[in-house]
Amino acid sequence: MRKARLFMALFAAKILVFIIKILGRGKGTALPGRVALKIYPGLISDLSSRIGKGVIVVTGTNGKTTTNNMIARILEAGGCRVLINREGANLITGIATAFAREMDFLNSRAFDYACLEVDEAAFPGVASRVRPRCVVITNFFRDQLDRYGELDRTIALVRNALKEMEGIRLVLNADDPLVAQMGRSTGLQSVFYGVAEHGGVTSQGAAAREAKFCPFCGHELAYRYYQYSQLGAYGCPGCGFSRPDPDVEGTSPRRGGSFTQCRVRFRQGSSVSLEVPVYGMYNLYNALAAYSTALLLDMDPQRAAVFLKGYRPATGRMERFDYRGKQVYLNLVKNPTGFNEGIGALVEMSDGGLDVMIAINDNDADGRDISWLWDVDFEILADCQDRINFVCSGLRAEEMALRLKYAGIQEFRLMVESDFNEAVSRVLNGGAGKACILSTYTALWPVERILSGYANRDQTPAEYLPHVS
Amino acid sequence: MPIGIRPRLNICHMYPDLLNLYGDRGNIMAYRMRCLWREIEVTIHQVNIGDSVDFERMDFIFLGGGSDREQNLMAADLVEKSGALQAAIEDGVPLLAICGGYQLLGKYYKTLAGDVIPGLGLLDLYTEGGETRLIGNVAVEVDLGGVTQRITGFENHSGRTHLGRLDPLGKVLAGHGNNGRDGMEGARYKNVICSYLHGPMLPKNPFITDYLIACAVKRKWSIPLKPLNDSIEMSATNVMLKRLLGN
Ligand SMILES: [Zn+2]
Numbered sequence: 001m002r003k004a005r006l007f008m009a010l011f012a013a014k015i016l017v018f019i020i021k022i023l024g025r026g027k028g029t030a031l032p033g034r035v036a037l038k039i040y041p042g043l044i045s046d047l048s049s050r051i052g053k054g055v056i057v058v059t060g061t062n063g064k065t066t067t068n069n070m071i072a073r074i075l076e077a078g079g080c081r082v083l084i085n086r087e088g089a090n091l092i093t094g095i096a097t098a099f100a101r102e103m104d105f106l107n108s109r110a111f112d113y114a115c116l117e118v119d120e121a122a123f124p125g126v127a128s129r130v131r132p133r134c135v136v137i138t139n140f141f142r143d144q145l146d147r148y149g150e151l152d153r154t155i156a157l158v159r160n161a162l163k164e165m166e167g168i169r170l171v172l173n174a175d176d177p178l179v180a181q182m183g184r185s186t187g188l189q190s191v192f193y194g195v196a197e198h199g200g201v202t203s204q205g206a207a208a209r210e211a212k213f214c215p216f217c218g219h220e221l222a223y224r225y226y227q228y229s230q231l232g233a234y235g236c237p238g239c240g241f242s243r244p245d246p247d248v249e250g251t252s253p254r255r256g257g258s259f260t261q262c263r264v265r266f267r268q269g270s271s272v273s274l275e276v277p278v279y280g281m282y283n284l285y286n287a288l289a290a291y292s293t294a295l296l297l298d299m300d301p302q303r304a305a306v307f308l309k310g311y312r313p314a315t316g317r318m319e320r321f322d323y324r325g326k327q328v329y330l331n332l333v334k335n336p337t338g339f340n341e342g343i344g345a346l347v348e349m350s351d352g353g354l355d356v357m358i359a360i361n362d363n364d365a366d367g368r369d370i371s372w373l374w375d376v377d378f379e380i381l382a383d384c385q386d387r388i389n390f391v392c393s394g395l396r397a398e399e400m401a402l403r404l405k406y407a408g409i410q411e412f413r414l415m416v417e418s419d420f421n422e423a424v425s426r427v428l429n430g431g432a433g434k435a436c437i438l439s440t441y442t443a444l445w446p447v448e449r450i451l452s453g454y455a456n457r458d459q460t461p462a463e464y465l466p467h468v469s
Numbered sequence: 470m471p472i473g474i475r476p477r478l479n480i481c482h483m484y485p486d487l488l489n490l491y492g493d494r495g496n497i498m499a500y501r502m503r504c505l506w507r508e509i510e511v512t513i514h515q516v517n518i519g520d521s522v523d524f525e526r527m528d529f530i531f532l533g534g535g536s537d538r539e540q541n542l543m544a545a546d547l548v549e550k551s552g553a554l555q556a557a558i559e560d561g562v563p564l565l566a567i568c569g570g571y572q573l574l575g576k577y578y579k580t581l582a583g584d585v586i587p588g589l590g591l592l593d594l595y596t597e598g599g600e601t602r603l604i605g606n607v608a609v610e611v612d613l614g615g616v617t618q619r620i621t622g623f624e625n626h627s628g629r630t631h632l633g634r635l636d637p638l639g640k641v642l643a644g645h646g647n648n649g650r651d652g653m654e655g656a657r658y659k660n661v662i663c664s665y666l667h668g669p670m671l672p673k674n675p676f677i678t679d680y681l682i683a684c685a686v687k688r689k690w691s692i693p694l695k696p697l698n699d700s701i702e703m704s705a706t707n708v709m710l711k712r713l714l715g716n
Binding site: 150151152212368369370371372373374375396398399401402403405406407408411414416 | 486489491492493494495498499502536604605606623625667668669672673698701702704705708
């Protein structure tokens with residue numbers, strides 16, 4: 001009976017995946033899984049038990065997709081067969097779709113690992129079904145408040161779910177107190193990663209900092225320095241909770257043309273050079289999370305570093321395109337911290353002039369409340385505005401222009417163009433040497449489709465890159 | 470106003486470290502920018518827990534909302550300052566209170582479980598907890614200083630606020646407002662404006678911002694406010710009005 005239901009569920013889901021693909025209706029990631037779960041609620045736990053070496057779950061606010069793809073990249077390059085839920089299908093239905101699409105009734109395709117990025121709010125439900133071998137937590141920032149309520153509640157959800165699980169290993173960001181606390185509060189064995197103090201740290205906390213108080217005793221946390229947002233070297237004067245010594249620590253980070261580099265210290269004194277072909281400190285954190293996971297799974301440290309270098313960003317994660325010799329970057333933005341990271345990258349690449357498009361939608365998946373735009377530090381752009389032209393687009397294009405106006409951007413630099421096609425063509429044909437498109441979730445897919453119609457996706461094969469020194 | 474010296478306004482931002490939900494700091498940004506564009510200088514005084522403040526010296530006070538824990542911390546501190554705050558309000562100091570700050574100025578908040586949390590009791594209003602959160606875009610018709618305008622914002626609150634002998638800020642055209650029942654949004658008393666509208670409220674609705682600036686300016690000098698070009702503001706508001714009201 002159970003087998004018949006599993007068969008039916010897989011059959012229905014596969015047909016739906018096929019139909020959605022033919023109709024070209026969006027990404028169609030939720031519906032097949034939803035139907036399959038209706039037919040057979042045990043689908044995910046049944047199929048995940050077939051994964052040979054175990055399931056790896058990545059959760060947290062920002063960097064889930066990138067970290068998960070990096071882990072999968074390392075494992076695949078190392079010769080493993082990996083099942084992955086791609087492109088943000090990170091609710092229970094999306095994960096059911098991924099399993100149903102990739103696996104069949106006869107189990108003819110044996111997978112070594114499943115790498116799943118899981119939405120924080122969906123984490124308890126998914127984790128209890130897939131029984132992960134290891135859980136990676138990237139960071140906790142405020143995200144789409146109208147959907148989740150408060151950040152504290154989200155963190156408690158994850159913590160309580162972890163407490164129910166035995167024998168799993170955690171990979172935790174040592175620099176984020178909200179994440180690092182999970183080691184002590186769950187009692188689970190944890191590997192900590194972080195970035196050491198370097199020239200770019202600041203002694204000033206950001207205005208929209210999330211973690212001001214100790215998660216254990218409520219005392220205000222004291223910081224020696226900040227990396228960004230609430231990430232940094234913190235300690236609690238009340239109970240002594242402090243940044244754990246990282247097991248895997250990035251030192252002297254450096255930015256190259258289109259890559260980020262650092263040394264990595266691990267296992268008492270070993271050290272390797274790590275390079276990832278993406279922009280920004282936040283991506284270095286993602287790389288360190290992935291690298292720590294690889295070490296935890298007993299990958300060879302040198303080989304893991306080489307494989308990571310061959311990682312290619314997923315759609316909208318500072319993905320690079322080429323339009324008649326002009327570099328065009330596409331980046332997803334969904335909360336203030338992620339947007340600030342994107343703005344940091346804008347400032348870095350604005351030297352030779354920059355055409356910027358910002359696409360803001362307010363559909364359910366974007367968050368219907370766009371007040372969070374006021375927690376983003378657009379004011380930083382005012383200082384380099386003479387090198388930047390702005391095109392605001394999407395359902396709330398006018399509101400985005402309004403935000404930039406109050407950040408001190410002069411009105412003649414602001415163009416409102418709700419139509420995506422017009423807006424994309426304006427930034428591509430703008431006079432600057434580079435272009436960058438920042439987009440919320442539901443605007444990302446239409447914009448990506450238009451962009452890839454005009455411009456070539458940058459696909460330098462990993463093999464052509466020089467080897468790690 | 471002596472010739473050659475620029476006028477200066479003192480802005481009081483209450484508990485910016487604690488009350489930073491829903492982009493509320495945008496209200497301070499908008500107030501400041503609209504002063505600077507008119508060559509009025511501003512000094513922003515950030516008041517955090519334990520800081521002392523001279524409300525009578527302030528030209529504009531902003532009180533936002535926070536999550537429950539943060540709001541409790543702030544309420545305990547504000548109780549100690551409530552006498553001075555009341556004097557400033559009675560004296561006509563302009564104040565904007567949003568969401569949690571709005572509720573706190575009233576008499577009490579009665580939770581769903583029946584617990585009564587006393588407020589500062591500065592305004593004749595009370596709030597009761599509701600089963601559901603009232604969330605979504607809002608349009609409100611507001612009369613201020615003899616002008617009627619439609620404003621927009623985003624609300625997200627579970628408390629239902631009821632007014633005693635107080636004027637509402639405006640009439641709900643779309644959305645829930647104070648309690649989802651009586652069609653009223655916000656409250657007014659002297660130069661105090663209370664509202665559930667995030668968005669944030671002031672950047673999106675320059676008409677309210679200018680009213681608050683004009684109140685402050687009028688108390689000190691007799692200079693008129695220079696009009697500004699608000700075409701971006703207007704088009705942002707009109708997009709939302711069209712979506713909510715269809716015209
Ligand atoms: Zn503590």
